[in-house]
Amino acid sequence: MQIRSCASLSSTDATLASQKRSGHLAELYSALRRADPFSVFDTFLHITKGGEPLAAAEYRHIVQVMLQARPQTRQTTDQILVLIEHVKRTQRMYSKATSPSDRLIARDLSLLLQDAYLWNALLSSARGRQKHLPLQALAEVLDLFVAAEHATNDLDLSVQNILSNGTGSRPKFPDTISYNILLHSIARSVPKEVGRQRTLPSSLSGIRREIQLARYTRKDAQALFFQIWQTLQHEGKPTPISWAIRVFFLVKTGQITSAQEALRESIRENNCSATAITTLLDAYAQNHRADPKMPEQLASIYTLLRSNTTLDEHPRPGHSEEDNSALRLILGLEQIPANIVPERGTYAVLIRCFTQADDLNRALQVLHDMVMAPNPASVRGQEIERDSDQNQQYVNAQGSGMAPSADIYHSFFxxxxxxxxxxxxxxxxxxxxxxxxxxxxxxxxxxxxxxxxxxxxxxxxxxxxxxxxxxxxxxxxxxxxxxxxxxxxxxxxxxxxxxxxxxxxxxxxxxxxxxxxxxxxxxxxxxxxxxxxxxxxxxxxxxxxxxxxxxxx
Structure with a gap:
C-alpha cells in the first residue's frame, strides 16, 4: 500500500512537470509569434531551468527573434551568449550518444553554433553600439570573435567530420563578412599614440588584454590589420567591401600613397567599389580644405563618375584618354572603371565639400543628381557599416535615385x-x-x-x-x-x-x-x-x- 502511494505520487509529479513544461512551451511559441525578445528569453530560462533541452529549430528561432531586438543592447548580446552556452552543453550531451537520431540532433546544434549569420550579427551589433568609443567597440568585437572561435572549435571531432562532409547552405564562422567586420573595427579604432615596433600577442584574447591595459598603439593596429588581412586572403576571398576597408585603414593611418596603390590593386582584382573612391575623395577634401582649387578638382572627378550613370547597357572599358591631373593626384588613377557610379557617401562628401566652399549651385546639382540619377541596386550594401556582403549589380532605371538623408540636408543648413x-x-x-x-x-x-x-x-x-x-x-x-x-x-x-x-x-x-x-x-x-x-x-x-x-x- 505504501509503495503504491509513492508510485502514484511519482506519476503525479511527472504529469505536473510535463504539464508545466507544456505551458511554458506554449508561452514560448506565443512570444516567438509576437517576436517579443524579452518574453522569449524569460520563457527560455523557465523551460531550461530543469536542464531539459529544446529542439535545434527552437533554439534557432529564439536566436533569430533576439537578434531582431531593437535597439540591440549589450544586455541582449549577453542573453544570446547565455543561450549559446546552453546550446553548447546540449550539443555535447547529444554528441556522446550512440543512436543515429541523437547524433543527428548533435549535428543540427553544431550547425547552429557554427552559423556565421549568428556570429556576424552579434559582431555587427557590438561594433555599432560604441560608435563614439571605437576602441571599446573593438574590444567587444574581439571578445565576441574569441567566444565564437571557442564555440566552433570545442565541437566533438566526429561531429566536425560529419559537418565537413555535409552540404549545409549557411556559411560557417568565420567567413568573409566576419573578417570584414573585424577589419573595419580595427580601422575605426586606430590609436593616436604611434608606439614602437614590437611582437603582437599571438591570440586575439592577448590583443584584447593589451587594449584593456592601454598598451595598444598605432603600430599594433597596423600589424593586427595586416595579420587579419593575410588570414582573410588565405581562408576566404577579399570582396569590394574588404578592399574599401583596406583603403579606409590606410587613409586613417595617413598612408595616402599606399591607399592609392590599394585602390589600383582592387581594380586589378576586379574588386573596386565607389566606397573606396569616396574614401580618398573625402580624405583629400579634409586635408586640402583651405586650397581654393580643391572644389574644382573634386568636381572634375565627379564629372567622370557621373558620366558612368548615363552609360547605356553596353559596357565600356574606361574613360577617354584625355589628361586628368586631378584623377592622378587624388586617386592615383588614369581612369575610373566604367562600372563605378556614385553612391550615397559620394554624394554626401561632394555636397559637404561644395557647401563648405560656398558653391550652392554645384551642391544643388549634386543633390539633384542623387535624386534623379540611376540608382545602384547595391547602394544599400556598398556602405562599410553594412552587415552582409554581396556582388555589385547596377540598374539603369531613370528616376530611381536615392532619397537624401537628414545628414545631407544638415550640410546645407x-x-x-x-x-x-x-x-x-x-x-x-x-x-x-x-x-x-x-x-x-x-x-x-x-x-x-x-x-x-x-x-x-x-x-x-x-x-x-x-x-x-x-x-x-x-x-x-x-x-x-x-x-x-x-x-x-x-x-x-x-x-x-x-x-x-x-x-x-x-x-x-x-x-x-x-x-x-x-x-x-x-x-x-x-x-x-x-x-x-x-x-x-x-x-x-x-x-x-x-x-x-x-x-x-
Whole structure:
C-alpha cells in the first residue's frame, strides 16, 4: 500500500512537470509569434531551468527573434551568449550518444553554433553600439570573435567530420563578412599614440588584454590589420567591401600613397567599389580644405563618375584618354572603371565639400543628381557599416535615385547658418506655408533656396537614414534617431539667418520641424537644450532673428 502511494505520487509529479513544461512551451511559441525578445528569453530560462533541452529549430528561432531586438543592447548580446552556452552543453550531451537520431540532433546544434549569420550579427551589433568609443567597440568585437572561435572549435571531432562532409547552405564562422567586420573595427579604432615596433600577442584574447591595459598603439593596429588581412586572403576571398576597408585603414593611418596603390590593386582584382573612391575623395577634401582649387578638382572627378550613370547597357572599358591631373593626384588613377557610379557617401562628401566652399549651385546639382540619377541596386550594401556582403549589380532605371538623408540636408543648413542672406519675410495668415519674401541681394544663400531645402528635409523618412543595410528597410515599423541637438541648433540658426525681421515665421517653421521629429512612431531621442529653448523664447517675444546669437560649438 505504501509503495503504491509513492508510485502514484511519482506519476503525479511527472504529469505536473510535463504539464508545466507544456505551458511554458506554449508561452514560448506565443512570444516567438509576437517576436517579443524579452518574453522569449524569460520563457527560455523557465523551460531550461530543469536542464531539459529544446529542439535545434527552437533554439534557432529564439536566436533569430533576439537578434531582431531593437535597439540591440549589450544586455541582449549577453542573453544570446547565455543561450549559446546552453546550446553548447546540449550539443555535447547529444554528441556522446550512440543512436543515429541523437547524433543527428548533435549535428543540427553544431550547425547552429557554427552559423556565421549568428556570429556576424552579434559582431555587427557590438561594433555599432560604441560608435563614439571605437576602441571599446573593438574590444567587444574581439571578445565576441574569441567566444565564437571557442564555440566552433570545442565541437566533438566526429561531429566536425560529419559537418565537413555535409552540404549545409549557411556559411560557417568565420567567413568573409566576419573578417570584414573585424577589419573595419580595427580601422575605426586606430590609436593616436604611434608606439614602437614590437611582437603582437599571438591570440586575439592577448590583443584584447593589451587594449584593456592601454598598451595598444598605432603600430599594433597596423600589424593586427595586416595579420587579419593575410588570414582573410588565405581562408576566404577579399570582396569590394574588404578592399574599401583596406583603403579606409590606410587613409586613417595617413598612408595616402599606399591607399592609392590599394585602390589600383582592387581594380586589378576586379574588386573596386565607389566606397573606396569616396574614401580618398573625402580624405583629400579634409586635408586640402583651405586650397581654393580643391572644389574644382573634386568636381572634375565627379564629372567622370557621373558620366558612368548615363552609360547605356553596353559596357565600356574606361574613360577617354584625355589628361586628368586631378584623377592622378587624388586617386592615383588614369581612369575610373566604367562600372563605378556614385553612391550615397559620394554624394554626401561632394555636397559637404561644395557647401563648405560656398558653391550652392554645384551642391544643388549634386543633390539633384542623387535624386534623379540611376540608382545602384547595391547602394544599400556598398556602405562599410553594412552587415552582409554581396556582388555589385547596377540598374539603369531613370528616376530611381536615392532619397537624401537628414545628414545631407544638415550640410546645407550649416552653410546657410554661416552664409545665409537676410530677406524681408511676410506671412499671410497663420499658415507656415502661406508667406512671401523680398530678396535684397543676389547672394544665392537666401530664403528661397533654404525654403525648398527645408521642405525636402521635412520629407525625410526614417528608412532613409544611415547606417544603410544591404536590404531596404520596410516603410512601417522602423524608427530612427532624430537629429541631435547640435544639428537642431544649426537648422534654427539657418532659419534665423534668412528670416531677418520675422520671428513668427522662424517660429512656425521650427514648430513644423518639432512636430515631424517629435513623432515617436517614427523617430526617437528628439530633445532640445537650454540654448534652443532660449532662442525659441526670444522668438516668441518678437526678437529680431538677426539679433539672436546661437553657438554651434
Amino acid at each position: 550649416l552653410a546657410f547658418a554661416r552664409r545665409g542672406t537676410p530677406a524681408s519675410v511676410k506671412t499671410r495668415g497663420d499658415s507656415a506655408l502661406a508667406w512671401e519674401w523680398s530678396i535684397k541681394t543676389n547672394n544665392s544663400w537666401n530664403v528661397t533656396a533654404l525654403a525648398q531645402l527645408f521642405e525636402g528635409y521635412l520629407r525625410v523618412h526614417p528608412k532613409d537614414t544611415p547606417p544603410f543595410r544591404s536590404k531596404p528597410r520596410q516603410s512601417n515599423g522602423f524608427r530612427a534617431p532624430a537629429p541631435n541637438v547640435k544639428q537642431l541648433n544649426t537648422v534654427l540658426l539657418a532659419l534665423c539667418k534668412v528670416g531677418q525681421d520675422h520671428a513668427a515665421w522662424v517660429e512656425m517653421q521650427w514648430a513644423r520641424l518639432a512636430e515631424k521629429f517629435g513623432d515617436e512612431a517614427y523617430w526617437y531621442s528628439f530633445h532640445t537644450n537650454q540654448q534652443i529653448n532660449r532662442v525659441l523664447e526670444e522668438l516668441r517675444n518678437g526678437t529680431d532673428p538677426q539679433a539672436i546669437n546661437i553657438d554651434l560649438r
